[in-house]
Amino acid sequence: MKQQRDTYSGGKIALAIVLAIAVLIASQLLAQVAGTLLVGVGLPAAVGNIVLGALYVALAYGGLRLLCQRVLHTSTKTLRLSPQGLQWRWLVVALLMPLVVIRLAMVVGGSWVLSDVDVAQTLTAAIFYYGMAAGIVEELVFRGVIMGVLAACFGRAVAILAPSLLFGVVHVIGSGLGVIDGLQVVVAGSLVGILFSLIALATGSVWNSAIVHGVWNVAFASGLIAIAPAPEKDTLLTYVISTHSQLITGGDFGIEASILAILVYTLASAFALWSGRRAR
Numbered sequence: 001m002k003q004q005r006d007t008y009s010g011g012k013i014a015l016a017i018v019l020a021i022a023v024l025i026a027s028q029l030l031a032q033v034a035g036t037l038l039v040g041v042g043l044p045a046a047v048g049n050i051v052l053g054a055l056y057v058a059l060a061y062g063g064l065r066l067l068c069q070r071v072l073h074t075s076t077k078t079l080r081l082s083p084q085g086l087q088w089r090w091l092v093v094a095l096l097m098p099l100v101v102i103r104l105a106m107v108v109g110g111s112w113v114l115s116d117v118d119v120a121q122t123l124t125a126a127i128f129y130y131g132m133a134a135g136i137v138e139e140l141v142f143r144g145v146i147m148g149v150l151a152a153c154f155g156r157a158v159a160i161l162a163p164s165l166l167f168g169v170v171h172v173i174g175s176g177l178g179v180i181d182g183l184q185v186v187v188a189g190s191l192v193g194i195l196f197s198l199i200a201l202a203t204g205s206v207w208n209s210a211i212v213h214g215v216w217n218v219a220f221a222s223g224l225i226a227i228a229p230a231p232e233k234d235t236l237l238t239y240v241i242s243t244h245s246q247l248i249t250g251g252d253f254g255i256e257a258s259i260l261a262i263l264v265y266t267l268a269s270a271f272a273l274w275s276g277r278r279a280r
Contacts, residue, residue, distance in 0.1 A: 053133035086205065146162075227241055229244050
């Protein structure tokens with residue numbers, strides 16, 4: 001992207017960031033309305049979840065493609081949005097990350113509790129919405145458009161750090177978390193954002209970071225698995241961990257903000273750095 005360095009004004013960068021986030025929000029809302037309508041006319045909730053996820057991705061990708069063409073006057077390939085360059089090593093990393101966190105939690109001690117939830121609805125929401133859709137769309141926005149325009153003008157360091165911090169802050173907005181919980185989420189969210197940025201840069205495609213992001217969401221952000229001091233009634237499986245330490249449990253936000261998760265983000269980031277340097 002060196003050929004586009006300094007071609008974006010500060011106003012255009014700000015506009016691109018605002019519009020990219022607006023596309024994310026609008027696509028999500030429209031997809032949710034469509035999914036709700038389908039369930040309202042009698043289709044199973046599982047079908048609604050599948051349509052919701054597919055529509056969310058389609059609307060977001062279409063909106064971001066228009067943003068690239070009409071506002072930024074660049075291609076989706078330049079901003080790493082095109083679905084190409086998939087490397088299956090990142091699927092392995094994606095699967096290992098939640099498994100390592102679960103194993104570390106089990107070292108602390110606890111027991112598994114199964115909740116009485118709709119399995120089909122929970123699984124389809126986990127895979128097609130929280131996993132596939134949310135992982136892909138957030139990567140297209142944060143590691144695609146936002147990181148892309150910042151890298152073009154300010155270089156890699158700013159492009160990695162600024163969207164990652166924004167990614168962490170976004171997870172606090174409207175959450176109702178206290179100061180300590182909020183700070184812990186911003187730190188953890190920024191670190192996992194750096195991980196996703198490093199993967200996108202190392203591979204030249206946000207779709208590899210989307211794989212890692214999506215699988216992580218399926219595991220811990222979808223109602224499929226929780227690690228907490230008490231059973232989560234809306235989650236299929238909870239590992240009731242034998243500690244109330246906020247550092248280990250992640251506080252009110254959950255295990256994604258814990259020191260266990262932060263350790264995994266750091267190790268995976270080191271691997272992404274190594275992969276990027278080896279690929280040069």
